Amino acid sequence: MSRIGVFVCHCGENISATVDVAKVADDSSRLPGVVHSVDYKYMCSDPGQTLVKEAIKEHNLTGVVVAACSPRMHEPTFRKACATAGLNPYLSEMANVREHCSWVHDKGEQTTQKAFDVVRAMISKVSNNGALEPIKVPVTKRALVVGGGVAGIQAALDIANCGHQVILVERSPSIGGHMAQLSETFPTLDCSQCILTPRMVEVAQHPNITLYTYSEIESVDGFIGNFKVKIRKRARNLDEDLCTGCGLCTTKCPQKKIPSEFEQGLGFRPAIYTPFPQAVPNKPVIDHDNCTYYKSGKCKVCEIVCPTKAIRFEQEDTILDVEIGAIVLATGFDIKRSDFFPEYGKGKYKDVIDGLQFERLASASGPTQGMIRRPSDGQIPKKIVFIACAGSRDPAKGIEYCSKICCMYTAKHAMLYKHKVHDGEAHVFYMDIRAGGKMYEEFVRRAIVEDHVNYTRGRVSTIYELDGKLIVKGADTLLGAQAVEIEADMVVLATAGIANDGSEELAQKMHVSYDEHKFFAEAHPKLKPVETNTGGIFLAGACQTTRDIPDSVSMASGAAVKVAALFSSDLLTREPIVARVNRIPGPSHSTCVGCFMCQPVCPYQAIEREEIKDRAGNVIKSLARINEGLCQGCGTCVALCRSKSIDLLGYTDNQMHSEVLSVLEEAFV
Amino acid sequence: MDNLRKKAKELLESKTVDLVIGYENGTNGKARAVFIKDPEKTGKLIYDDRCKQNLAVYLNKHEVKHYGKIAIVAPLMVMRSVLVLVSECQLKPENIVVLGIGEDGSLLDFPSLEVVEKYIAKIPLGNPEPDQVIIDKLNAMSMEQRREFWQNELERCFKCYACRAACPMCYCLRCTVECNQPQWISAPAHPLGNLEWHQLRTMHLTGRCVSCGDCGRACPLNIPIHLLTMQQAEEAFHMFGVRAGTSQKADSALSTYKPDDKENFIL
Amino acid sequence: MKLGIYPGCSLTGSARDYNESVFAIAEACDIQLEQVPDWNCCGATAAHNMNKELSLALPARILAQAEKVGMTDIVIPCAACYSRLMVTQHELNNDPVLKNRVSEIIEMDFKGTTAILNVVQMIDKYVTPVLKDKIVKNFSHKVACYYGCLMVRPYKVLQYDQHEDPQGMDNVIRLLGGTAIDWGYKVECCGAGLTMSKTEIVGMLSGKIVKDATRRGAQAIIVACPMCHSNLDMRRPAINEYTKEKMDIPVLYITDAIGMALGIDEKKLGLQRHFVPVKMAEYIPPVPEPKKPKAKEPINNL
Amino acid sequence: MEQFEPKLVAFVCNWCTYAGADLTGTSRIKYATNVRIIRFPCTGRIDFMLISKAFANGADGVIVSGCHPNDCHYTSGNFHARRRWMSFNAMLTFMGIDPERIIFSWVSAAEGAKWADIVNQSVEKIRKIGPFTEYQKLVQSGIEEENFNG
């Protein structure tokens, strides 16, 4: 039989002015299981708490109900008080008789009755409470950052500077990401590489950072604080310790005409290459698909010329097993290419290019040394049309969202063009100019006012080539949808930003949810923008949605703090309000039948498959198991489970059922 | 029918399957389930209009599962039930061979469950016409009339649980009615207990019912309880666009959602 | 091979030539075209501007008629009719309530299971597979394939070809041994129904089309729509008014081109009914010059 | 005749509606005393059988309230709950039990005034409909009959 203590608070006069607290305490004392019932002026005060503590000891209480304010206010206070007195804190409950009663009703019998009903319900609930112990999860203090763009670099550096080990994994041969490809950055027009490369070097030299480039995530198991990750380190085909990065091999490689990924196909690279001169690490990789040796078995020029004999043709991929406590996903984004737009030539007009290609054209280290020349014949274009929202905000193209960065970089592109080709004409077709951000609107105005970029509000319906010109047909909606036709030398499409290639597979490996466009999904759109629904996995940068450099960097620092906070103690302590699948004696083992319909319901991927085996090791039953490290205690699986095999500690079926029955026990006045 | 027997025999002879579940001639002109292990006995198999039982119910049965790989004579409702059971991890696709029966009674060749899915995708699904007619009639009644109708019907229930036993989707080891901590459902067969039981059954089958009607046929007291789950099957389709037993994926109506599910009653 | 055909109003009237050439190539390829029994008007532009249910009921009845006699595939040469029937089937198949309502209106059971083919789809499915052996004389001409609006749009409904840069007819021309040019007006508007009320607008819009095709050296414009044909062909005076020069480029139906390659008599194809005489010299495409390495130099070598 | 005072229970989620109701209190907005609030972590936790249990035990009406769509503390609990209620409502309607007695709402932590409105409206609505005698009769019938009288 329970031994419950009831403590009714006056809250000064906040409660007692409308509720007859003495009557509530008195009536409660007559309820079955109640052995002690008092009222007091301020329960939350020190003397009030002492009342509770002493009663626990004196009456050997098995449960405590404090009728006072909202549990959202003082539940922790009274739980702590109970704990000090030796009562499990989860054996206390609060009846909200202030916010939900005395403050919202006038003085009267009904108000007192309501207060009593609520107290009675909580007494009933608390008699069904069980003692719970906080869940402790050990934390491996090593972070994994996936993606070596600016967001990944920032997150890795921030975590490393907090004194934690970081593994940074990048899929391409060098870190740097898209930012390394950019010419200048808005709104300051400072050189992108100038600000980025020092950070890249810092990563390479940081004692707490282990860098794996040309590597990918193979698999991820485990949960927050305890991930087990396999990293596939692809063969660079060289001994990285011996290679000095002198670059001799790259100059001697006979294959020279391979379109460069870094140059967006506008320049060439050899088969053994570093993507760009400032690459980190500055060690080449061999591209098997284009290497003469791998194709014909002959050549090995690189091996011959290498002064340190570092080339290893037989090298194979290696799989590294690492234990990780937290993961930051910073895998970035990609853009649609011009071949996505049949109305703009479907990629067949060489002079219709995308934004990244323009960045390379404008970059001093690019294929044209920063001269704006059109790809078809190398001529300097006298008239360029920039089309914003190419694909973005276009449901017909399946991309309803705004890519967010294009308005700004289109303004930048037009401006850079005008700075380089003074007699050139720049036309921008736009839907709306979205220049929200510090100095952003001013930047766009500068393009229009100072650099005389022609902005036309309207869409371009089609582009076709005629006599060496690109005929751009559009409409000017500010002039009554008048048709506009421009004979351009070059067209730059600000194509839609999209989720990076492979993000879906990665999300599935990570058990992270993703949206319809394959961008990773944050845990809460407002309050948990860097968390995912999987505990211990965080997001940084454009893998969540396209965003610009300052946003990516802030987000990366945010994610880094989340990781650092997680690493701040050896054990992760979690509230024991988690779901649990029941276990009963064999041969059933659980009433769970393993239908796993709860699995898709769990927002946290906390429901795992547990296999019960007989002594010979044969699986005799599969049933659901809740990973307490991941479960956040929403209880959706509990309500869904048909066989009532899952229960939510702290809000068990028994507790809720008895609370409902008890609150309705008496006729309301 | 000859094709069916031939195919069943082949499957047993080649040891592709260990057991064939089908229909045979029962007593008093009824058709009933038969379990054949011996290829020589496949001559017992029949298929005609009397074969109404949803044989998928046996796929959950401990003794039947024990045999190993099973071929099942499957008119549409059985096919759909098989898909539901697969999607709910109660049946491994590699352990079942579907001997499909077309709408014209012909044997359909299903090399895999994917082909079953494709077949079902082409067929208009819904409740059997006569049942839907009654459902429509009930829906046309006033709320009060419907309440009276169901009260009179459900009052008679004596909780033999034949409805539960006949349903392939009611495979729980412990049904909620057998849970007494807390006592979710009043166990006695009084009007409240009966109402609670049938509400529970209906809700638990929402999005999972394949409209086979076996619960109603099983009821010894002729209570038309199958209308409840059938109505929910239609509702689930109208509200969520989901029909049970169309794919092997776990995507039933109540374990998934769309952010833009449309309702008109939440304030 | 037996297919249903829905001619609509134009193929029995102003576009008799189109009808003739469709039947001519069908016959040559052993396709029997059978008219949907007791067909009615598709409603065209007028109906959907006035009454939604009517605009759906008219095409639904046509389809129901076809279903009734068990036609599984029907060919619709007119792009406007094609569009209306496709839109109707799409809308009704996605709205069971509306479907029931329309079935009630037409007092017929409408299932929505018919495969609706435009002429190019019919050619793809039933003509091209047998074409190779039947070509008598290559269609050695350089032409501009013009698709207009209704054959490829709205893409959501039709899901046919790549709507911004369709290739269906271009591929057929290549198969016939012809050359299809890349040009800018493939899916532009010809002026359509304004042909009666605002002929000068049709002159301008069609004029741009005709002009672009001409200046790119096309010898003919290939169409698959009676409306496009009549605007580009019959409205030549208005076009010439706009272009300020006499345009004499003929306008052929895609079926005409096939018919010519198959050696079908011009009369049988109805070519004599065209306003602009069908006269084209043979065109042999130049052999591509050997690649000049210089021209291919990357721009970083500039 | 004395005015009928309906009994209502409210099943609310901890993060939005419970907090919203707290705000009603802090803002001192008055509402009818007929409702008893029961706190759940999330609307996703609310078993439909609890609603039936509430009716069987004398409730005349039930309020179910949680976070607005997209605002769920647990991301999707309310979406799952919404499907459950849609199905439950459909079933009750078909069984001839007017789902009007269950009032569903989304009340955020900022909508203290809306909570008061919801309660007042619900109490008025249920007062107008009257006591849930059909259900309560069910509870009493069945056994007496089998016993001796009737």
Next chain:
Amino acid sequence: MTPETKIIDRVALDKLYESLKAAGNKMFAPVFRNEQTDFEYNPSAAEISYSHIQTTQSVKNTVFPKIENLFRFESGQKSVELVQIDFTKVPRVIVWNAHPCDAAAFSALDAVFNWDYVDEIYNARREKLVVIGMSCIKADENCFCTSVDLGPGSVKGSDILLTPLANGKFIAEILTDLGKSIADENASLFTASNGENKEEVLAKVEKHFSHEKVTENLKDGFENPFWHEFSLRCIGCGACAYVCPICTCFDIQDESKAGNGRRLRCWDSCGFGMFTLHTSGHNPREVQSQRWRQRLMHKFSYQPDRNEFIGCVGCGRCSRACPVDMNILEQLVELEKIEVAAK
């Protein structure tokens, strides 16, 4: 007493029914409704069915209702108080138009409820029970009363047994004192018998098997593979047990609110998987074949052994109610045939 035979015509029979009903007796009579014939309390004479072969449910409801309130309890803060039911208030129930199989079943129930524990409420109800039986002039393929020592005209268990004649009149055999008192109270409704022979009108029910042989075969048949083979089809519902006039398994349920409530006895079935489930998780009857075996063994082996009667009256209801055609007659015939393998 020595049985008497009288004649009553249909009009008088209806009058007899109405007058018994009017006298405050609770009448339990078969009515055709919901496409089936089943017993109901107090229908009007006009509603009563005389043309059915068998009702869906048996008449055990009158003495062993599907829910029986055993007592009430009320709890205070410290203790719980029991409130007993006043069994003297049990009304007199007259089962009207029960077939001989149903009438005979009461003696089996009597034995169960008085075997080791004398069940007060059962006996209270039983004492107030009158059975007006009706011989069968029709039977179907599920009927097998003659195989279990009963018959379409069997008088066992009836206070008065009626037998319908071709001329629309009924032979009334007044069999007990209770029957006689009813006949005497309504003497004007009866006429004298002219030696009508009921055997001429009775249904012909073939004897399908020897129950003695079945019982004998079962003695060593516990492990026979027969059970597995025959029960594969069984889906484990309780329909057979619930419609059976002799099945008496029950479950005890407490229902309470705020500490006050009642203890109820509800029907249960040995066919349910949970029926024998132990708290330990062990289930002695783990699979359906064992439960099905229990059902048949109980009726044809254990009860004959313990109470010297067969737990079956051959009414055939279970075969009719079974959703999967578990035909008891078919199985009993098989059971008679099987040769028990020598150990």
